[in-house]
Amino acid sequence: MTALLSIDGVSKSFGAVCALSGVDLSVDAGSIFAIIGPNGAGKSTLFNAITGIYTLDSGTIAFDGRRIDGLPTFVIARRGIARTFQNLRLFGFLSAIDNVLIGEHARMRGTLVDSLLGTPRARAQERAARERARAWLDFVGLNDVGEQFARNLSYGAQRRLEIARALASQPRLLLLDEPAAGLNPTEKRELADLVRAIRDRGVTVVLIEHDMGLVMSLCERIAVLDHGEKIAQGAPAEIRANPAVIEAYLGAPA
């Protein structure tokens, strides 16, 4: 197994607040990997560091053997890392299908001239992109909502639309930030199936999640963050038995 994503000694602080300190992580290609930890542990900060929103204070991040820290967000996205957001960031006033088409942006070719003149090549490409976008909507289980505004969809549908948008860029690594938040048990089960289906298409998945039942049943490897430090990493059974993890979740023993 080779590591698709390797994070080495990553630290990031905001003023006096240390959000990440010396975090090491390594995610194998083709796995489903979870990052868990109490609120404020630095999980989302880690995602933001991976996608280049924050510049690191120290440490390196490599994707598929190449350094990506310090690159602009859009370049990292084009390398093959897609994500969803904890508080949905869909393009709310665009249709669902347009959201997915924007996800395809980096995979579409086209010069400025094509866009200006609406050349036959551009139109053909547009048709193909639209078909792929429909297929992605089908894949996440959103048939028949293509023309609706993203913001008018149900919450669960918006979560799935965000995943479809991310998949449309044909990533090799998908980062899901609390994908099950706010979903009911049925929706959670469907989400777990969807994540497995995504992995089966060859996409490595890293997710941040609070629902332990979901994490334990879905993920092969789990890393635990607390106060910006990684306190444990391992298979679900190991994590469940790890005293440091139990302490982080239940508080220091009296």
Next chain:
Amino acid sequence: MHEFLAQLVNGISVGAIYALIALGYTMVYGIVELINFAHGDVYTFGSFVALTVLTALGVSGEVHGIALVIDVCLAILAAAVVCGVLGIAIERFAYRRLRNAPRLAPLITAIGVSFILENVMQLWQGPAQVSFPAVFANPSLALGPIAVTVKQLVVVLLAVGAMLALQYIVHNTRLGMAMRATAQDRDAASLVGIDVNRAIALAFLLGGALAGLAGFVSGVYYQSAWFFNGFSAGLKAFTAAVLGGIGNIAGAMLGGFLIGIIESFATWKLGGQWSNVTVFAILVIVLVVRPSGLLGTKPIVKV
């Protein structure tokens, strides 16, 4: 050297006016993140209100003694009150509805309000420059090697006095505290029982009142008023607010004086026709190189 000092004094006096206007921009931006584009025109409105009051009092030239104090106080009071109320009215009717709209919307509205005010003033006072009575006797005082006119002294003293009063209100009164809390975090402020609408209105009131004072001061200083003055004065004052760090009250004062001095030296060294270009170039450069200004802090991206 002599010319240098004279230009410096000049710049400080003009800068005092910019600083007064800049305070309104910075307070409003600090609390609702809106460039109140009409603020420059509120300032011009202040000039005309003061002029109207002075005319009504029969003032057409120099006034002395107790009459001077009364006339000046009445003119300032009227300008400050009217402009403060005007500020509140603009907020209430033009901006409040758009507080949660896309950022473009309130700014476009603000430009519209600015156009309306300019046109109203043009209807009221005509399209030409209007002369403003030279209220103060204006002998030159020698402070060591520097020659300062009474007018310049009055301008700077009034401005500094108003700024001290503002600092007091913002830092030592309950309403001022409410205003600062709202600027920090509107939702949290409303959760702890602060009347956010009142706090925002206070920012517009104080900003408008200071602009009114600036309108009086500039009338006295330039001995003229023009319906379109507020456009470029407003832009320069906004530049001052940005230079000092928008949202930062001390920064707006510092920025105002700096812009006044820079403009004064640009006029001296490059010629008056380049002074606007210089100031706008500074605006562009500051925003590009250091958008947080001299005294501001960089915001953290929230995801």
Next chain:
Amino acid sequence: MIYVYVLATIAAVVIVERTRSRRVKLAILAALALTLAIVPFVDRTDATFNVLADAGVFVMLALGLNIVVGYAGLLDLGYAAFFAIGAYAYGILASPQFGVHLPFWAILFIAAACAGLAGIVLGAPTLRLHGDYLAIVTLGFGEIVPQVFQNTQAVGGPNGIAALDVPSALGHSFGTAAVPYYFVTLGGIALVAWVARNLGRSRLGRAWMAIREDELAAKHMGIDTTRTKLAAFAIGASFSGLGGVIFAAKLGLVSPDLFQFQVSVLILSMLVLGGMGSLIGVVVGSLVLSLLNSALLPNINAVIASTLHVNVDLTNYHFLIYGVILVAIMLFRPEGFLPNRERRAELHAAAITETSS
């Protein structure tokens, strides 16, 4: 008659917008184009086409600004600067000032390129800025450009450049009539509107929408936001450059006071009135406001003068009218009168959530 032409045109484009059938659309557009082309040969009143040609320039400008403001959501308050650059390009390259006399048609390309380049030069350092700050920087730039022209004696200083060459086509001089300019603007509008429509449906157009809605999310989709925004600035500016050339050639002179902030706001008002982001809305909005200025207000003046025997000049109040339009529309119908679907929802939903906090 002028109102008949304009209202008929507006009716035609609105019908085109509302029809579903592609064939019907094309048929109406063809009929409209044919009618607009024939009209000057039937109606010989040059004054009508003078007004229409001037309006046509503003339609082109508004379509250009719509790329920047409507599509990409970047508020550009210095748009008149690019208009000035286009006009001065004609002034410099087709006048006795420097003894250069390039053909009108060549200068159209040069001016579009120059204005587009200026858009990039302005945009490159400033597009990192967000919202209001960007607007103010563009405003600053918009003030600097005419000031620099005004302060540069080589281009005539405050007087500008006069006695510009009269364009010619196929060996025939345009002469003093307005009709040739009317045809040029018709062609210009057709070109610019077609390009704008293509852009709106392209990969680039979608990237603009993404940036308008959520810049951070757009970056995560692999969109190079800086380059994408620069493209909007450059394309919008080059439309304005084209308009500037036609404007200068028709007027026969350029001077710095023609490109003040008010011009930028006028064009913005056209967008706001019709509906930011909506092609049809922008065309209609710019026609209506241009006509208001050059035909409707003077006509009302004349009516008032003849019936009430009072001399008023309503054209003095046109900035008041723009101000009222900007405020009233942003407050009560922020999507404009002929909005497109996305912008209607976005602008309207946000405006009606009046804060109770």
